Structure formats: C-alpha cells, structure tokens
Ligand SMILES: O=C(O)[C@@H](O)[C@@H](O)[C@H](O)[C@H](O)CO
C-alpha cells in the first residue's frame with residue numbers, strides 16, 4: 262500500500278496569496294494541490310489543517326475515488342467553495358502522486374491526449390476602447406487565437422477587468438474591500454462599440470470573448486447578447502448571477518450569443534439545470550474550486566451529453582498548480598472548449614516551477630510525470646500571507662450590487 266505519511270498547507274504571497282497542499286507518501290513520492298480561494302484563503306487552509314489532514318494520514322494514496330467520497334460524503338456538510346477547494350487540493354495531490362508513481366504525465370492517466378495542445382485566451386484590457394484594442398493587437402501578434410476584451414466605462418472611475426498593469430490582473434487589491442461603482446446603462450453602451458472596433462482592427466480570424474461578471478439582469482443580458490451578435494463573440498461570460506438557473510432561459514429567448522458560466526461553481530449541482538436544458542454553451546468550473554480532477558471530469562462528462570463544452574477558469578488567483586492540473590484535463594477531455602490563461606508574475610512562477618509552456622496561442626502541460634509542477638517551499642517562505650479582499654460593487658445610488 263502507498264501510505265500517505267504527511268500533508269501540510271503552504272500559504273505564500275509572491276505578489277498575491279496562494280494556498281498549496283503538499284502531500285508525502287511512504288515511497289517518498291510527493292504531490293501538490295492548489296487550494297486557493299481568492300479573499301478567503303485562510304478558511305481553506307484551516308479546513309485542510311484542522312479537519313481534513315488528520316483523516317488522511319495512513320490512508321492508501323492510490324484510493325483517489327474512495328478518499329474523494331470520504332471527504333465529500335463524510336463531511337456531512339456538503340459542497341460550498343471552502344469544502345470543495347479543500348477536497349480539490351487533496352484530489353489534485355493524489356493524482357499528481359499517482360502519475361509520478363506510474364511515471365506518466367497526468368493526461369495519460371485521464372485517457373491520453375485528445376488534441377495536440379490547449380487553446381487559451383489572453384486578456385486585453387484598457388481604460389478606453391483604443392487602449393484595449395491596441396493591447397489585443399499585441400496579443401494577436403504574440404500568436405493568441407482568442408482574446409478577452411474588457412474596457413473602461415466612460416463615467417465610471419473603474420470597472421471589472423481593467424488593470425493598471427496591462428498584462429497582469431489581480432482584483433484582490435486591498436487589506437479591506439475597495440468599493441467600486443457601477444452603472445449598467447453606461448456599460449451597455451460601450452461594449453458593442455468595443456466589439457465593433459475590435460472586429461474592424463483585429464479582423465475575423467481571432468476569437469473574441471467578454472466577461473460581464475454577473476452584472477446584468479436576464480433581459481439586459483438578452484439585450485447585450487443581441488447587440489454583440491454581429492461581431493460573433495466566442496462567448497459572453499457570467500452574464501447574470503447564476504443563483505437562479507431559470508434566468509438563462511430568458512437570455513436564450515433573445516440571443517444566440519454563446520453563454521459561459523461557472524467559475525464560481527463548486528459542484529455539478531450548481532450547473533445541472535443549465536447543462537440539462539442547454540442554457541449555456543461553456544462551463545467554466547475548474548480544478549481548484551470544483552472538487553479537483555475527479556469531480557471536474559464528472560461535470561465535463563455530464564456537459565458532453567448536452568453539447569456543452571469546457572472553458573476552465575484560469576485567473577491569476579488560481580495557482581500554477583491548478584493551471585497545470587487543468588491543462589492535463591483540457592488536453593484529454595473530449596468536449597474541450599477553451600482555457601483561460603492569465604499569466605502569473607515572474608515571482609509566482611519562481612515559487613511554482615512548472616513544465617507547461619505556451620506556443621502558437623496554446624498551452625501544453627508537458628510530459629513530466631504527474632502534474633509537472635511543484636512548489637519551492639523555501640522560496641515560498643519568503644512571502645508571508647498578506648490579507649487581501651476582492652472589491653465590493655455599488656450602484657451610483659449606493660445600492661450594494663454584484664462585483
Ligand atoms: O473570468 C475571470 O477570470 C474573472 O472572473 C476572474 O478574474 C475573477 O474575477 C477572479 O478569479 C476572482 O478572484
């Protein structure tokens with residue numbers, strides 16, 4: 262039996278906080294798993310340290326499914342972002358270990374490669390349409406086949422997705438939540454202009470995406486989807502808050518613009534109706550927040566039955582450990598759609614040495630056994646945790662709104 266002999270949680274902040282589970286076994290093989298939940302990192306660290314790790318020691322590391330069921334059903338209090346991020350970290354570390362023991366990259370254990378590489382999308386943003394298009398043109402010159410467009414909204418001091426630094430976007434920007442201001446009417450005017458300008462400049466051989474970030478009502482989303490149809494977006498993401506999955510029926514009645522949702526989902530149950538009724542086209546759940554490789558495969562298989570493709574979340578607050586795991590999943594899953602790729606800083610990449618690489622608008626996980634990523638714990642120790650919150654959002658009249 263391959264016994265789990267130890268497991269520890271490493272919290273580090275190379276420019277932003279990451280939570281990593283490091284698991285060791287009786288054969289000396291170690292695995293890693295991402296457990297980062299932006300703005301709530303210590304909740305997951307505690308869940309792992311105080312409630313999960315004591316139950317792991319002595320278990321057979323090869324029993325990935327049994328351990329997953331033990332941590333999910335055995336918790337009694339099922340689901341939720343903290344629980345499922347903790348389960349994800351254990352699951353990911355176990356798959357890493359299994360790959361290393363087998364001497365195979367993880368994708369080979371998931372059924373092998375279904376494609377040559379993993380198409381990704383970059384993040385062009387700017388305070389104006391012109392700034393955004395200029396950055397998008399640079400991404401296109403770098404070989405990206407898909408680019409997300411987010412621009413400032415005239416009359417608003419800031420908005421989602423627009424960062425001071427063109428190529429790195431980190432929304433958790435303060436020790437207590439910063440307060441952003443939002444106006445749907447101002448926003449709805451600028452996005453169609455942004456896409457019209459993008460098609461004029463970038464042409465039609467590039468996929469263009471947009472993240473609404475939960476800020477519209479269903480009928481407003483129908484309006485925006487219809488306004489964007491002439492520009493053929495690859496997707497319109499998080500058009501509305503998905504608590505009420507019925508909302509997407511109304512959007513579907515008004516527009517053929519493809520819809521993506523799910524980066525904040527943590528189990529298949531969050532998406533069941535959306536998938537079954539084909540109310541979305543892409544499911545954004547990813548390894549770190551949706552219970553790991555084991556559960557993400559279930560979500561993808563269910564989605565495949567209903568023509569829904571994957572579009573895993575891949576923002577900077579998901580560590581290179583999650584990115585590596587997602588890329589192995591992306592390379593193998595039959596109904597792959599696209600992978601988000603917000604590049605990490607050099608500081609972060611130094612803490613998490615990895616074998617995935619970018620070329621020609623795509624990433625490949627590499628062929629190192631297991632995940633092909635690790636954490637340099639000595640370097641990580643140089644970056645102590647620094648509390649940081651995601652912002653909150655208010656309407657211009659002060660009403661608390663969705664960020
Ligand atoms: O699609 C995306 O990447 C965004 O929605 C994220 O930047 C999201 O805001 C962050 O991951 C939140 O921590």
Ligand SMILES: [Mg+2]
Nearest residue numbers: 472498499524
């Ligand atoms: Mg998003």
